[in-house]
Amino acid sequence: MSIVDVATSPTQNPLSDPAPWWRQAAVYQIYPRSFADSNGDGLGDLPGITSKADYLHELGIDAVWLSPFYPSALADGGYDVADYRDVDPRLGTLTDFNAMLHALHTRGIRVVVDIVPNHTSDQHTWFQEALASERGSAARARYIFREGSGPDGALPPTDWVAAFGGSSWEQVPDGQWYLHSFAIEQPDLNWANPEVRDDFLTTLRFWSDRGVDGFRIDVAHMLTKDLTEPLPSQAQLDALPRDGMHPMVDRDDVHEIYAEWRQVFNSYDPPRTAVAEAWVDKARVPLYASPQGLGQAFNFDLLEADFDAGQFETVVRDNLTLAELSGSSSTWVLSNHDVVRHATRYGLPQPGRDETGRPVRKHGVDWVISGGVSPVLDRPAGERRASAATLFMLGLPGSSYLYQGEELGLHEVAEIPAADRQDPTFFRSAGTDLGRDGCRVPLPWETGSDAGSAFGFGTGGSHLPQPGWFSDYTVAGQALDPASSLELYRSALSLRRMLQTDEQLEWIPTGRSEVLRYRRPNGWEIVTNFGTEPYQVDRDDVLLASRALDAGTLPGEATVWFGDLAAN
Template sequence: MSEQIAPAGADWWRQAAVYQIYPRSFADANGDGIGDLRGIVSRVPYLRALGVDAVWLSPFYPSALADGGYDVADYRDVDPRIGTLAEFDEMVAALHEAGIRVVVDIVPNHSSDQHAWFREALAAPKGSPARDRYIFRDGLGENGELPPADWPSVFGGSAWEPVGHGQWYLHTFAREQPDFNWDNAEVREDFLTTLRFWSDRGVDGFRIDVAHLLVKELADPLPSQAELDALDRDSGRHPLLDRDEVHEVYAQWRAVFDEYDPPRTAVAEAWVDSPARRARYASPAGLGQAFNFDLLTADFDAGAFRRIVADNLAQSAATGSSSTWVLSNHDVTRHATRYGLPPLNGRRVKQGVEWMLAGAPADGVDLALGLRRARAATLFLLALPGSAYLYQGEELGLHEVGDIPAEQRQDPAYHRSVGQPAWSYDGLGRDGCRVPLPWARSGSSFGFGSDGAHLPQPAWFGDVSVEAQEGDPASTLSLYRAALRLRRELQSDETLAWHDELGRDDVLAFSRPGGWVSVTNFGDAPVALPDGEVVLASAPLDGDLLPGAATAWLTRA
């Protein structure tokens, strides 16, 4: 008998625990070294035991893998290396049977250069309808031999690629990812078709990749990069990002989402600079929710955590949305490692990290402290009102894998930016957080598949595998399972109250309705816990003392 999907109703997403699956690195059922849909199905019991409410699948579409699947060649199919549409349907059914909803990634800013539309555009003449689906411009110079502008790509090099006859196309990311022209009605209509296609197959929601970049205003002549850098990014009039007109697109999408019962959900990945701008993506008339990455980019610091939580709860109250909380994902250094590095001090990334062959950075990372802080931060996050997004492997306490040989790395952020870290990357790219998961203590891929893995796994993976942690009440896996179970039992409305009576600037305590109290010690010295029954702690207690870098949950009658 099918278990009711929890939490029930149209508002299931407001306080859901969502587990991000990077499909190529989760589980490999056919032994080709690449994770697949059948592998996900085989691990549904694991996901159910973990206690998540939904899974979010990073792209599984046909792709040349120029950017880990975010170069999509066909938005309404499955990469044959990952599975088939029939297997996708089987996966959705299996997850729903286990009470787990399904969110999929949509990549609307750009396609793959292998997409049928882009191939048609390259074969078509200048000014053709086929080229109008993308952003083509004449180059500068006597014969158009220079790019139309000096804009850099996120992954290094020029953002413009020549195609002959003096024409160039825009690619904000890799050259294999040409940007769509969102002023083109055919582009807009085709994405509505895609949203219905996956919704009709039972998908419950969508994560929207770089949702702030779609609509652009490219005047002639194009501005220089220096001119772009001088513009106000919060005006809604920047030529390349976060334009007000993008919300016309998402209003159309919301109309499609609301065709279904319950309505399909969406969450925006929108790297914008102000809460007011981000709030527009979370509007009920638009996508309904937007990631805040503030904890993801913050040091393990009580003052920073409190400001971030207070600001984001105020934002969600103003928009009618719910907050989203994230510590790790497929684009950043895993937080167990990040918290063992020197402080970021407000920088977005730790740049220039060198890694030892043991898998640890050589510049002073403390792996044990990093994991201890990660466990504490996770319990803090899971006690907050709103939705929690967890990245595969963090429940095992995985550290970043640093010792991947250059010739085996796959991320364009590495190959095109060596020595010049770009955007949110640390100079080594993102492969270190995308290494296939360890399920078993031993074997050619630690249980990931029967014949190796597409990225090399370190020897220490066996000691942190699912098999190694199963049955150990002190393991990080056991901590996550207990926390997610208690979270579902204890959660009520989306409010909290801060408690300052402990008298320490490096300690944060707050309560949720119903007597649930969370206390996090960001410092080194132990702190006495308030009255209540301790139901979970991220580290062993000494009587009623909570040690440094630890969180405890209490309940009060």
């Protein structure tokens, strides 16, 4: 795949570099429980990550983003946090965290951790105190408690529906109800309470003091709420514009919180970075990405795009414009822990779309695997398109977020028995929505006699079952294969580090609606053929291609990079 000989051990970026490293970083998301298991208990852990530090360095990434590793009952894959300033004992200790941080930092890899501020676990000491306290207590004021409706208060305060299905309210023994926008085990915090705000400032300082380089903010658009009585119905909520005054989401006053956080971030040298997970209208993204706030916000538009030239071009144009408005850089994401892996998305029939043009789906899964029935998956096509889309994305100005295992070309795992599933979406929907377990299956590292019972993930199996076909996608099996997905990623990330010098992009006409071509100011050009018919190109200085060119012809469903390394 690579025409130019590219070193697989890229030059380290010194962590003391004063430049804003995050603007064009390649960030690798690790879902800790599914990355590598060091002690054979079936769960990935922090020492497991440390053991793979060389692998991460050789991959060529700039930073790791860790999904939650805090103490948790795992009602929602760790996003139900019981203690924001500790490590789940099943995953390690704070000493293990320090060792992992040191191992990554010494290899030039920065570390971003997940912060989950909208809700805690119901096992958090605050919530346990609230349950043991009476109505109107200071302990309950940290959360959102309300009296029920109906003559005796036996009905929920409203008919609101939680993100994972069912009511957004749960009743406690004394008859009051608490709000949970997600799982029952995730009670929403009351961000009007100064104690809540102060405690999260303490958490940000705790991890920053340990040397963490930045934070990913979970559902950053949902913290503040206006629960003035009378509370609206679900239909009324759905009908209200999301213009900064909505009672529940994307309120203007949430940015008062992030302005406080920014003061904390900027008190460190270098300043800590942050990126918002904010599912909001495009026009409001710059509010989260502003330098006075979190500084950067996720752009999820490529997650919702088909493998289609017109859709990809629109996404890029729109989001580069938004980045200019905020003064930030854009982010590009094809896969993460919440959606079907893009190798599978691109190998299945395209989903239907609603009146806004968005795919019709529940949690990113229902159009792929509906009610346990999987449509026919064209694996080779999905993998070709995934490689082409990845090279297209890695050439864009801004930061690129990669999800663990995508470098191996992994597909979604559909064949998980109901008894082994963990995602609350599956259970709250009575199995009609399979949820997100399929992209969270532990990684395959080894093949053959070294693989053990879990493809080298650990010696004691894996917390989600791995399919037999994982044997074709292991790290060991791909590491020495120049035509493998892993080697394509390694070459691309090494080249990207050399070529990604600015944030400009110029579109070049191709004469074909299914072919996109863009140029970076240093002469780096990216051409992607989204169609199936070959496309003749006019350059021969090929740096990298997802499929081999034949006499200057780019095959269908492929991307090629052109450039002169000597000029960079």
